Amino acid sequence: MAGYEYVSPEQLAGFDKYKYSAVDTNPLSLYIMHPFWNTLVKAFPTWLAPNLITFSGFLLVVFNFLLMTYFDPDFYASAPGHKHVPDWVWIVVGILNFMAYTLDGVDGKQARRTNSSTPLGELFDHGLDSWSCVYFVVTVYSIFGRGPTGVSVFVLYLLLWVVLFSFILSHWEKYNTGILFLPWGYDVSQVTISFVYIVTAIVGVEAWYEPFLFNFLYRDLFTTMIIGKKLHVEACFNHHFVFKSQ
Structure with missing residues (x-):
């Protein structure tokens, strides 16, 4: 395989x-994050x-993922009767998640600032982003975890596919149109995730199993946000792809 001509x-x-x-x-990106x-x-x-x-x-x-793996290896730490993840861990993970999100937003600006922007740099950036899709979702899963009041592993599997499919769809759109239409869900989800980590350290994981509207739990709200991100990406893809094709 070493001698195979890939390109x-x-x-x-x-x-x-x-x-x-x-x-x-x-x-959120235009008026807050980009400035x-x-x-x-x-x-x-x-x-x-x-x-x-x-x-x-x-x-x-990756460090956040490994840290959470150490304190919650089987995703049962948030379940009733189990030893919960220490509060300081949620704070560290929340801060580092926002820092990672910030660095992901700054790297392209640094490339343009230093006139070092290259296609390979973009490939490297988006290649790592594709791996991050897995780490983000799995790390957040520890907030809700498994157990009688938790989220099933099957739902985790579906959420992973939703996030990965959104990522693939955005880049497929770019391949066909030549333009990467950045989905709103990414920035909103990153800021929300960072905030949720910090809040978890303050109120505890039990708060996410409290109903905020009738029998609709806060954990269900978070799941709905991820699904909504997918639907928004698909809607943008259909609009932009059709528009570009005309």
Whole structure:
């Protein structure tokens, strides 16, 4: 396999003509996160490689996953009668999750700031993002966990597919249209997840099993948000793909 030609010379030549094109219409991104990232990136030294920023953010996501694996290896820590994850762990995970999200937003700005933006850098960034989709969902699962009042493993499996399918669909759309239409769900979910971790440290995991509207639990609200993200991505794909095809 080492001698197999995975990329043809014609495809390699296409890298010289390729330009990254993305559209972000999320108000949270436009009016809050991007101004924050534009200010933050100025503090980064120009010698700092964008790929190093990307990889650092990814390592924070992996660290969160490993930390939660240590304290909740079987996803039963949030179940009644089991030893819960210490409050300080939720705080650490929440802070690191937001830091990883921030680094993911800053790396591209650093690349443009230092004139080091390349197609391979984009591939590296999005390749790590595809792995992060798994770590994000599995780490959050520890909040609700298994058990009589928890979330089944089958639901976790479905949520993983929802997130991964949304990621794949967005990039399939980019392949066909040449433009990456960034889904609103990503920024909203990252800020929400970071907030939920911190809140969990304050109110405890039991709070997520309390009804906030009739018999609809807070954990159900979180699941609905993830499903809503998928539906929004599909709607955007249908609109943009059809529009571009006309």
